[in-house]
Amino acid sequence: MAGRQFQQGDALLLLDVQRDFFEGGTTPVPDGEEIIPVLNDWISDARERRIPIIAVRDWHSAYHSSFRDVGGEWPVHCVQDTPGSFFHPALRLPHDAIIVSKGTAFDDTCHSAFRHTGLANFLRERGIRRLWIGGVIEEIGVRQTVEEAREAGFEVCVIEDGVRPLDPRAEADARDAMRQAGARLERRPEPVHTSD
Numbered sequence: 793m794a795g796r797q798f799q800q801g802d803a804l805l806l807l808d809v810q811r812d813f814f815e816g817g818t819t820p821v822p823d824g825e826e827i828i829p830v831l832n833d834w835i836s837d838a839r840e841r842r843i844p845i846i847a848v849r850d851w852h853s854a855y856h857s858s859f860r861d862v863g864g865e866w867p868v869h870c871v872q873d874t875p876g877s878f879f880h881p882a883l884r885l886p887h888d889a890i891i892v893s894k895g896t897a898f899d900d901t902c903h904s905a906f907r908h909t910g911l912a913n914f915l916r917e918r919g920i921r922r923l924w925i926g927g928v929i930e931e932i933g934v935r936q937t938v939e940e941a942r943e944a945g946f947e948v949c950v951i952e953d954g955v956r957p958l959d960p961r962a963e964a965d966a967r968d969a970m971r972q973a974g975a976r977l978e979r980r981p982e983p984v985h986t987s988d
């Protein structure tokens with residue numbers, strides 16, 4: 793179906809699909825495991841169609857200012873090069889995925905993939921006009937990434953069944969805000985069954 797699949801000028805952006813945000817991590821989103829096979833399907837489509845795959849990761853220093861023990865509001869999470877910062881082990885990221893790190897400075901508490909990363913220019917220089925976005929945390933990092941992608945002039949499709957909130961009660965508001973920013977929420981088209 794037109795608009796529901798990759799085309800030239802698209803990129804797939806996966807946000808924070810890291811161990812600490814999933815089962816066994818310090819800040820797990822409920823039912824997060826369910827999005828992994830969904831994202832893997834999108835990854836395999838993207839590879840087939842040579843669509844760039846961008847994996848954004850939260851990449852904090854120890855003592856990052858967002859952590860509770862230094863006065864922030866978050867449990868320690870995604871500390872650079874520790875197991876919690878690794879991509880989800882079942883995520884089938886290809887070796888040539890473009891890795892983007894965010895939140896690396898002690899005082900950089902931004903959750904968006906676009907803040908202080910240079911990502912918008914990187915994408916523009918490569919002719920990317922539309923982003924398909926999946927990952928976590930829906931009401932925080934995903935929402936802010938979607939809003940800033942829109943502000944930067946990109947078309948945005950949120951992979952509806954490929955995102956998860958930390959607080960399920962916050963999901964409806966997050967989705968309204970993303971739609972209001974001009975993003976579309978999309979699912980993969982159902983496979984077409986033909987009868988004979």
Ligand SMILES: [Zn+2]
Nearest residue numbers: 850858870895
């Ligand atoms: Zn963080």
